[in-house]
Amino acid sequence: MTDSKDTPVIEIRDLHKAYGQLEVLKGVDLVAPRGHVVSLIGSSGSGKSTLLRCCNLLEDSQQGSIRFEGEDVLWKGTGLARHPADRMQVTRIRTNLSMVFQQFNLWAHLTILQNVMEAPVTVLKRDPKEVEEKARHYLAKVGIGDKADNWPAQLSGGQQQRAAIARALCMEPRALLFDEPTSALDPELEQEVVRVIKALADEGRTMLLVTHDMKLAADCSDHVIFLHQGKIEEQGAPAELFGNPKTERLRGFLSATAA
Numbered sequence: 664m665t666d667s668k669d670t671p672v673i674e675i676r677d678l679h680k681a682y683g684q685l686e687v688l689k690g691v692d693l694v695a696p697r698g699h700v701v702s703l704i705g706s707s708g709s710g711k712s713t714l715l716r717c718c719n720l721l722e723d724s725q726q727g728s729i730r731f732e733g734e735d736v737l738w739k740g741t742g743l744a745r746h747p748a749d750r751m752q753v754t755r756i757r758t759n760l761s762m763v764f765q766q767f768n769l770w771a772h773l774t775i776l777q778n779v780m781e782a783p784v785t786v787l788k789r790d791p792k793e794v795e796e797k798a799r800h801y802l803a804k805v806g807i808g809d810k811a812d813n814w815p816a817q818l819s820g821g822q823q824q825r826a827a828i829a830r831a832l833c834m835e836p837r838a839l840l841f842d843e844p845t846s847a848l849d850p851e852l853e854q855e856v857v858r859v860i861k862a863l864a865d866e867g868r869t870m871l872l873v874t875h876d877m878k879l880a881a882d883c884s885d886h887v888i889f890l891h892q893g894k895i896e897e898q899g900a901p902a903e904l905f906g907n908p909k910t911e912r913l914r915g916f917l918s919a920t921a922a
């Protein structure tokens with residue numbers, strides 16, 4: 664692994680992905696330098712989640728490259744993690760590129776604290792005492808330190824999503840991948856999560872953010888990519904993109920195809 668500070672945390676080149684005959688990604692490039700937030704916006708079915716899942720090795724792809732801190736993390740057409748060495752690499756990549764899903768995916772039978780501690784203790788074999796300290800720190804950071812001993816069902820949707828963010832942070836990843844983190848939430852709960860994401864962006868965390876929320880993308884991104892039918896339609900800094908006529912056209916097709 665290269666450790667130059669100039670090496671992008673995530674670098675995707677000419678990525679192609681198909682499910683059978685359905686071509687979902689048709690040559691996508693994306694670069695996320697350290698400390699940058701890159702948002703992916705696009706109509707439903709444009710391939711945003713698929714791109715994120717390829718980064719996290721939940722999907723393989725047919726062509727192109729994905730590099731994490733200069734290291735090639737793509738298996739082309741061979742299936743993922745068949746070899747034990749590959750499995751170790753998959754764990755390492757998933758630890759470093761921690762994913763926050765739309766549907767929080769908390770374990771119902773574990774308390775919030777246990778949910779946050781689960782992967783660092785059981786998968787990464789870290790010391791439970793140290794992990795607990797970190798877990799409490801991250802729960803406090805996302806504003807739900809007082810919910811550590813509650814069950815997920817006792818929390819609101821916004822609180823559950825914040826717990827899911829704390830769980831991702833507790834892996835101490837090099838980058839966070841957010842897949843529509845606010846779309847399962849009511850507007851007022853959404854704002855709780857938006858505040859946490861903005862605070863993480865202000866801290867200089869590297870993040871890829873898939874969102875339908877133009878305002879969220881505009882407020883916290885260094886770079887915004889509009890994906891349409893598996894290709895990049897437009898991209899740039901929010902200040903260049905938002906409010907100009909090109910983006911208004913994109914906003915049009917977004918609202919026409921919103922899920």
Ligand SMILES: Nc1ncnc2c1ncn2[C@@H]1O[C@H](COP(=O)(O)OP(=O)(O)OP(=O)(O)O)[C@@H](O)[C@H]1O
Pocket residue numbers: 682685687705706707708709710711712713714922
């Ligand atoms: N496992 C799968 N098998 C077959 N087709 C899939 C699979 N996953 C996604 N697709 C298809 O790939 C296309 C892109 O899906 P993807 O979830 O990446 O879109 P998206 O841009 O994230 O959409 P949305 O905004 O609605 O979440 C869609 O046509 C979808 O039906």
